[in-house]
Amino acid sequence: MGHFVCRNDTCPRPGWGSKVVAIHIREYHNSGYNVVVYGQRCNKCNRFGDLTLHEASYVDRVSYRVMKWTGVPMPRRGHGGVKSKAPHEEDLCEGCKRGHCPWSNSNNAGFSD
Numbered sequence: 001m002g003h004f005v006c007r008n009d010t011c012p013r014p015g016w017g018s019k020v021v022a023i024h025i026r027e028y029h030n031s032g033y034n035v036v037v038y039g040q041r042c043n044k045c046n047r048f049g050d051l052t053l054h055e056a057s058y059v060d061r062v063s064y065r066v067m068k069w070t071g072v073p074m075p076r077r078g079h080g081g082v083k084s085k086a087p088h089e090e091d092l093c094e095g096c097k098r099g100h101c102p103w104s105n106s107n108n109a110g111f112s113d
Contacts, residue, residue, distance in 0.1 A: 001021040003051070006042040006045065006049050
């Protein structure tokens with residue numbers, strides 16, 4: 001889903017890839033919407049990483065939601081088939097802290113159709 005770069009010059013971890021990048025999509029009455037893409041913190045120095053988002057995944061997630069809102073029949077889906085070998089680190093995920101991460105075990109966030 002994306003790649004993060006730690007900008008802390010003293011951190012031993014230059015960056016990390018993530019298959020779990022939380023986003024929150026909101027619909028507005030005027031047929032508008034906005035998207036918040038949540039960051040992650042480095043597990044070595046606890047600073048926010050700079051994200052380079054995998055564009056095709058982002059477009060797929062946003063377009064799916066917009067089509068659902070406009071009444072286009074779409075197959076129900078969960079987390080997009082994301083399988084990560086590493087455990088989800090809720091304490092480093094800003095989406096979890098804000099209650100908008102479907103991979104969190106500590107809130108009721110998720111994909112709803």
